[in-house]
Amino acid sequence: MLMAEQFEKPEIENSSSLLEMKNVTVVRGGKKILDSVSLSINPGEHVAIIGPNGSGKSSLIKTLTKEYHPLAAADGLVLKIMGKETWNVFELRKLLGIVSGELQQTCCRRIGVLDVVLSGFFSSIGIYYNHEVTPEMEARAEEVLDFLEISHLEERPMCELSTGEARRVLIGRALVHDPQALFLDEPANSLDLKALHGFRESVRKIALSGKSVILVTHNLQDVIPEISRVVLIKEGKIFRDGKKEEILTDANLSELFSLPVKVLEKEGYYQAWS
Numbered sequence: 438m439l440m441a442e443q444f445e446k447p448e449i450e451n452s453s454s455l456l457e458m459k460n461v462t463v464v465r466g467g468k469k470i471l472d473s474v475s476l477s478i479n480p481g482e483h484v485a486i487i488g489p490n491g492s493g494k495s496s497l498i499k500t501l502t503k504e505y506h507p508l509a510a511a512d513g514l515v516l517k518i519m520g521k522e523t524w525n526v527f528e529l530r531k532l533l534g535i536v537s538g539e540l541q542q543t544c545c546r547r548i549g550v551l552d553v554v555l556s557g558f559f560s561s562i563g564i565y566y567n568h569e570v571t572p573e574m575e576a577r578a579e580e581v582l583d584f585l586e587i588s589h590l591e592e593r594p595m596c597e598l599s600t601g602e603a604r605r606v607l608i609g610r611a612l613v614h615d616p617q618a619l620f621l622d623e624p625a626n627s628l629d630l631k632a633l634h635g636f637r638e639s640v641r642k643i644a645l646s647g648k649s650v651i652l653v654t655h656n657l658q659d660v661i662p663e664i665s666r667v668v669l670i671k672e673g674k675i676f677r678d679g680k681k682e683e684i685l686t687d688a689n690l691s692e693l694f695s696l697p698v699k700v701l702e703k704e705g706y707y708q709a710w711s
């Protein structure tokens with residue numbers, strides 16, 4: 438992953454924090470969907486944000502990507518990403534590689550895999566007449582496909598790929614611009630066992646390469662062993678935050694999901710039974 442250094446990047450302040458949120462409240466449809474959220478994540482840290490359906494996980498990501506805006510009037514509001522409060526949205530989205538089911542649906546068109554990966558340079562979906570794709574960009578896209586072991590898919594259209602293959606291509610799109618962090622929103626939904634295994638191995642490789650992996654999920658099975666910190670979110674509030682082993686307990690998960698839950702750990706992976 439050396440060639441990424443050749444590409445122009447926005448100036449990032451020398452920050453000790455990848456992400457700093459204090460008192461972030463977001464209101465949508467007359468309801469607080471994030472309620473005084475305070476969360477700080479360091480560069481290189483791998484974190485799982487876990488919560489039930491409707492707890493505010495996607496809203497948290499949308500707040501980071503400036504799709505949702507916090508209530509400016511909140512006391513002591515801080516929302517800094519890589520030390521900065523104000524961002525050009527396109528630059529920001531390049532620096533935060535985001536992979537979600539929503540993005541996968543948007544990309545499910547007759548666009549070739551290589552173009553989808555290249556479009557990560559332009560924060561677009563597909564390549565258009567005004568995009569200048571350089572040989573260096575193509576080489577970088579090929580390098581990313583190779584890193585993710587999906588070079589054989591390069592010429593296939595996205596709409597013909599399996600869910601697992603498409604998910605990995607979107608990781609490639611997110612990685613092509615060498616982001617500081619990879620944000621995965623419900624990444625393993627609808628993957629079968631083999632696809633799940635391949636997907637986890639790719640994410641583990643990225644985590645070990647030094648990038649932050651921020652995983653947002655309701656499924657404990659998605660939590661790769663490299664993740665050491667878990668944040669539980671319930672009804673738009675941070676409910677627990679700490680070391681994975683201390684947070685993923687029967688008591689915490691039962692309270693989070695409002696039903697009796699048993700947590701099992703095996704070889705660094707977790708599962709919840711109810």
Ligand SMILES: Nc1ncnc2c1ncn2[C@@H]1O[C@H](COP(=O)(O)OP(=O)(O)OP(=O)(O)O)[C@@H](O)[C@H]1O
Nearest residue numbers: 465466470488489490491492493494495496497655
């Ligand atoms: N634009 C919006 N307008 C109105 N309500 C919204 C909006 N976006 C989110 N919400 C509400 O905010 C709450 C949190 O939604 P969010 O999508 O963040 O949950 P989630 O934890 O990602 O859920 P899931 O696991 O089902 O994807 C839900 O009650 C949802 O209906």
